[in-house]
Amino acid sequence: MLSTNVLNVLLSLLLSSDETGSTKSISPSANLFYLNLPQFSTNPSIPSTKTMEDNKVIFHGLWASPYVKRVEFALKLKGVGYEYVEEDLRNKSPSLLQLNPIYKKVPVLVHDGKPVIESLIILEYIDETWKDHGPRLLPEDPFERYRVRFWADFFDREVMDALMGMNSGPGEERKAATEQVREKIAILEEGVKSMLQAGHQFIGGDTPAFLDIVIWSIFSPYEIHREVMGYSLIGAETCPVITSLVDAISEHPLGKASAFPREKLGRFLLSIKQNGIKFDEN
Numbered sequence: 001m002l003s004t005n006v007l008n009v010l011l012s013l014l015l016s017s018d019e020t021g022s023t024k025s026i027s028p029s030a031n032l033f034y035l036n037l038p039q040f041s042t043n044p045s046i047p048s049t050k051t052m053e054d055n056k057v058i059f060h061g062l063w064a065s066p067y068v069k070r071v072e073f074a075l076k077l078k079g080v081g082y083e084y085v086e087e088d089l090r091n092k093s094p095s096l097l098q099l100n101p102i103y104k105k106v107p108v109l110v111h112d113g114k115p116v117i118e119s120l121i122i123l124e125y126i127d128e129t130w131k132d133h134g135p136r137l138l139p140e141d142p143f144e145r146y147r148v149r150f151w152a153d154f155f156d157r158e159v160m161d162a163l164m165g166m167n168s169g170p171g172e173e174r175k176a177a178t179e180q181v182r183e184k185i186a187i188l189e190e191g192v193k194s195m196l197q198a199g200h201q202f203i204g205g206d207t208p209a210f211l212d213i214v215i216w217s218i219f220s221p222y223e224i225h226r227e228v229m230g231y232s233l234i235g236a237e238t239c240p241v242i243t244s245l246v247d248a249i250s251e252h253p254l255g256k257a258s259a260f261p262r263e264k265l266g267r268f269l270l271s272i273k274q275n276g277i278k279f280d281e282n
């Protein structure tokens with residue numbers, strides 16, 4: 001079985017001390033700039049006894065984490081303001097350990113003082129909690145909702161597992177993992193094709209939704225990957241449907257706003273290529 005912790009280990013080694021532990025506030029109005037969505041202070045579905053403070057959202061993340069990117073994208077899509085805390089996974093903060101004692105991982109979303117963990121479950125939580133804020137992440141129809149959940153689960157369990165094996169272990173293991181990734185992506189390609197409706201760019205229709213965000217979060221830096229690593233996980237030749245979906249989301253204002261920092265990610269990948277897992281940037 002391939003190690004599912006490899007990427008985590010890699011990511012845990014790349015943090016620059018000047019950026020970790022820092023917090024910054026992302027206001028709903030800043031996010032709403034992109035979509036012109038209602039702010040939650042004006043939302044009649046929130047009881048008047050609730051104050052903005054009660055609804056406070058704190059989001060613990062890591063700049064290079066695709067799981068974190070999903071949550072960032074979803075919060076922006078919904079126009080939810082939050083305070084962001086960058087974690088150092090080499091030296092996990094007491095608050096991270098307290099908020100996620102089970103997995104000790106990011107992302108963690110803290111809403112009203114209550115922690116919510118696991119990115120796919122966080123996306124569902126965001127969708128249910130801020131139902132009337134912007135577009136829904138999951139479809140209304142139970143069967144369609146099931147299909148989105150199925151492919152998101154397939155992606156995280158099958159594709160991600162295989163992907164993590166590509167960066168570690170002896171050559172033979174890596175080769176097998178690469179082959180597995182190709183097979184899983186080919187299956188996903190068919191799944192995505194079946195979910196896209198004619199005339200729509202995204203699985204969510206006119207706006208990226210749950211599955212779009214999940215797939216984009218992992219594949220969006222595929223060109224940086226190709227430039228630095230010399231190969232690409234996706235591409236128009238091998239999986240045209242996924243590739244054009246990812247490109248369309250990257251072109252969307254929220255895709256641009258949530259994109260990985262290009263230069264820094266490039267340096268990170270280069271460091272993996274040249275030094276294995278070492279990455280120390282100040």
Ligand SMILES: N[C@@H](CCC(=O)N[C@@H](CS)C(=O)NCC(=O)O)C(=O)O
Nearest residue numbers: 008011065067105106107118119120
């Ligand atoms: N299944 C989790 C995966 C989260 C995850 O693996 N996060 C990594 C960063 S990319 C992490 O925090 N790793 C810390 C560790 O493994 O100790 C989710 O979907 O949220």
